[in-house]
Amino acid sequence: MKPRITAFAPRRHRGSFASIGHVLLRYAVLIAVAAVFIGPFAWLLSTAMKSGSENIFQYPPQFLPEQPTLRNFGRVFQALPFFSYFINSVFVAVIAVSCNLVFCSLAAYPLARMSFAGKNSIFLVLISTMMLPFQLLMIPLYGIAVALGLNNSFLGLMIPHACTAFGIFLMRQAFLAIPQQLEESARIEGVNRFRIWRHVMLPLVKPALATLAVFTFVGVWGDFLWPLVIMDDQAGFTLPLGVNKLAGAFGKDWRLVAAGAILSIIPTIAVFLFTQRFFVSGALRGAVKG
Amino acid sequence: MTSIALKGLKKKYGSKHAVRATDLEIASGEFIVFVGPSGCGKSTLLRMISGLEEVTDGRILFDQVDVTARPASKRGVAMVFQAYALYPHMTAAQNLSFGLRMTGHSAEEIARRVERAVKILRLDDYLNRKPAQLSGGQCQRVAIGRALVQQPRVFLFDEPLSNLDAELRGSMRVEIAALHRELDNTMVYVTHDQLEAMTLADRIVVLNDGRIEQVGTPLEIYHEPKNIFVAEFMGAPRMNILPGIVVEDGGLFLLLDSNQKIPLAGGPGAVDVGDRVSVGVRPEHVASSRASALEMRVDFVEQTGAMTHYFGRIGGHEFRMASSEERQCRPGERICVGFAAERLHYFDAQGQRIGAEARR
Ligand SMILES: Nc1ncnc2c1ncn2[C@@H]1O[C@H](COP(=O)(O)OP(=O)(O)O)[C@@H](O)[C@H]1O
Numbered sequence: 338m339k340p341r342i343t344a345f346a347p348r349r350h351r352g353s354f355a356s357i358g359h360v361l362l363r364y365a366v367l368i369a370v371a372a373v374f375i376g377p378f379a380w381l382l383s384t385a386m387k388s389g390s391e392n393i394f395q396y397p398p399q400f401l402p403e404q405p406t407l408r409n410f411g412r413v414f415q416a417l418p419f420f421s422y423f424i425n426s427v428f429v430a431v432i433a434v435s436c437n438l439v440f441c442s443l444a445a446y447p448l449a450r451m452s453f454a455g456k457n458s459i460f461l462v463l464i465s466t467m468m469l470p471f472q473l474l475m476i477p478l479y480g481i482a483v484a485l486g487l488n489n490s491f492l493g494l495m496i497p498h499a500c501t502a503f504g505i506f507l508m509r510q511a512f513l514a515i516p517q518q519l520e521e522s523a524r525i526e527g528v529n530r531f532r533i534w535r536h537v538m539l540p541l542v543k544p545a546l547a548t549l550a551v552f553t554f555v556g557v558w559g560d561f562l563w564p565l566v567i568m569d570d571q572a573g574f575t576l577p578l579g580v581n582k583l584a585g586a587f588g589k590d591w592r593l594v595a596a597g598a599i600l601s602i603i604p605t606i607a608v609f610l611f612t613q614r615f616f617v618s619g620a621l622r623g624a625v626k627g
Numbered sequence: 628m629t630s631i632a633l634k635g636l637k638k639k640y641g642s643k644h645a646v647r648a649t650d651l652e653i654a655s656g657e658f659i660v661f662v663g664p665s666g667c668g669k670s671t672l673l674r675m676i677s678g679l680e681e682v683t684d685g686r687i688l689f690d691q692v693d694v695t696a697r698p699a700s701k702r703g704v705a706m707v708f709q710a711y712a713l714y715p716h717m718t719a720a721q722n723l724s725f726g727l728r729m730t731g732h733s734a735e736e737i738a739r740r741v742e743r744a745v746k747i748l749r750l751d752d753y754l755n756r757k758p759a760q761l762s763g764g765q766c767q768r769v770a771i772g773r774a775l776v777q778q779p780r781v782f783l784f785d786e787p788l789s790n791l792d793a794e795l796r797g798s799m800r801v802e803i804a805a806l807h808r809e810l811d812n813t814m815v816y817v818t819h820d821q822l823e824a825m826t827l828a829d830r831i832v833v834l835n836d837g838r839i840e841q842v843g844t845p846l847e848i849y850h851e852p853k854n855i856f857v858a859e860f861m862g863a864p865r866m867n868i869l870p871g872i873v874v875e876d877g878g879l880f881l882l883l884d885s886n887q888k889i890p891l892a893g894g895p896g897a898v899d900v901g902d903r904v905s906v907g908v909r910p911e912h913v914a915s916s917r918a919s920a921l922e923m924r925v926d927f928v929e930q931t932g933a934m935t936h937y938f939g940r941i942g943g944h945e946f947r948m949a950s951s952e953e954r955q956c957r958p959g960e961r962i963c964v965g966f967a968a969e970r971l972h973y974f975d976a977q978g979q980r981i982g983a984e985a986r987r
């Protein structure tokens with residue numbers, strides 16, 4: 338799967354009014370969309386930076402803090418064992434993302450490249466599970482977790498994230514896009530299927546792996562509902578549960594909640610920046626020409 | 628050195644016959660070329676020999692041993708693909724050694740084999756480059772090198788030169804021929820290019836619609852095509868085919884539908900007055916001739932330098948003449964063309980050759 342960005346490819350415009358109007362309109366739409374997406378984040382940031390004396394509910398709303406302060410961020414660390422929640426979140430996310438990458442690409446490879454009875458049915462069943470919302474699965478899932486003695490444990494928290502239908506689907510499509518002949522030449526040379534998967538296929542689907550890593554990370558990092566259900570012990574709380582506690586413990590000091598939320602978003606941004614370079618297409622350049 | 632035998636080999640995709648029951652014996656050390664138009668089943672046949680494709684029916688023998696059920700990796704074959712199929716994330720050197728590294732060969736053994744391939748194919752200069760930094764010709768040499776290090780019993784090539792430009796194709800052809808002389812392995816080579824087939828092959832297998840039309844040395848195929856398909860497919864420009872009916876007029880003549888007559892002096896004994904036959908004559912055996920009554924309307928003229936090709940029609944049928952003399956007429960003109968009667972090929976109404984004796 339090669340992401341292709343064509344909508345904004347630079348085009349040479351003749352300097353006619355029509356095309357200038359076109360460009361203006363396009364940028365206006367882009368700016369509007371960007372505002373819709375960035376707006377809530379900016380609002381959160383502004384709330385986090387408002388000092389205690391400021392009324393955050395005043396009308397008309399005040400966007401810029403009167404006396405911007407970073408004190409709220411410090412208070413988050415005093416109010417909560419924020420650092421230990423952070424470590425929990427990192428632990429859960431790293432394991433879940435790693436498992437997801439390994440298991441999904443292992444499951445996707447035969448679905449893309451081997452022939453066996455029932456292959457298409459298996460794939461269909463997998464895909465159709467993507468249509469079920471988590472809320473529907475939550476209660477039976479909880480039942481299973483309890484029966485297995487996995488409630489209130491990291492394992493129970495991570496397993497539902499460890500291999501997803503979406504991930505299998507994504508990796509299958511990525512494997513399908515790799516020329517068959519690369520694999521065939523390895524097969525003739527006597528390389529076994531697992532090594533082909535590991536040494537030929539995986540290096541060529543790095544962009545898809547990066548995509549999957551980001552999606553999984555964002556999903557696991559921000560997951561609130563499942564940890565809430567499965568995790569009773571505060572020592573095992575992840576960041577979203579911790580931030581939620583800020584809201585309860587301090588009679589809803591929204592400045593604090595906002596600061597906690599901002600702090601917990603930072604790793605997501607870092608992960609995205611780090612994996613971005615893998616999205617650059619061209620991983621397959623030169624594989625088969627013509 | 629390995630001989631190959633195909634016995635009743637068949638491949639069906641659903642209800643489509645990609646390869647119909649095929650029997651073929653390939654001698655040890657032979658360079659055999661499968662040639663035919665696109666979609667005729669050449670690649671399918673090659674892939675069944677390699678073991679990449681399962682057979683629907685029939686058997687494949689290597690040195691009289693049945694290998695039909697053996698996987699590709701256990702047959703001792705190496706394959707070179709049209710699209711090179713190099714691993715894009717590895718350098719040329721890593722590409723060469725990958726298969727050996729993955730199958731537990733010792734480092735010295737790998738180094739020895741890679742070194743030999745590098746020497747034979749002169750790959751030194753681009754060993755550390757990745758495929759994206761190599762030209763098509765260089766990629767294909769690396770791909771051939773990768774086959775070489777496997778030290779296979781049989782080399783299989785699937786249109787290895789089709790992605791290269793004409794000049795490179797010519798020089799790579801020479802190299803592949805040299806490689807065969809040096810290694811003496813059995814090689815099976817697929818191409819749709821009849822020139823490649825003629826120049827490389829010990830024997831050519833002409834395929835059409837999943838069927839073998841003819842097997843023979845390049846000159847046998849050129850001089851004695853078994854049927855109209857082979858006659859037209861091999862040779863460029865294509866052989867001229869003129870259908871007509873045999874008449875008696877103080878000797879045997881072929882009466883064309885344009886009412887022109889071609890004398891059949893020295894023709895095969897097997898034709899009789901009233902038979903519908905086609906005669907074929909290669910463009911290079913046609914010359915303009917005032918003595919002839921056969922008139923061709925020239926539609927266009929192609930100068931290649933060495934040869935001039937005239938394309939036109941006789942009656943309703945395409946007719947081509949190739950001459951080493953430069954332009955003798957212009958498009959739109961009519962010229963009289965002639966050819967020696969012994970240059971004629973005769974085909975019956977089913978397109979099969981009449982008369983088996985050599986005609987040179
Ligand atoms: N995997 C496949 N599935 C279905 N039909 C195929 C497949 N591979 C080849 N064919 C068909 O079999 C015929 C022969 O194909 P092929 O051997 O690739 O031809 P060639 O190499 O001579 O161009 C073609 O008609 C092609 O459409």
Ligand SMILES: [Mg+2]
Nearest residue numbers: 669670671786
């Ligand atoms: Mg082919």
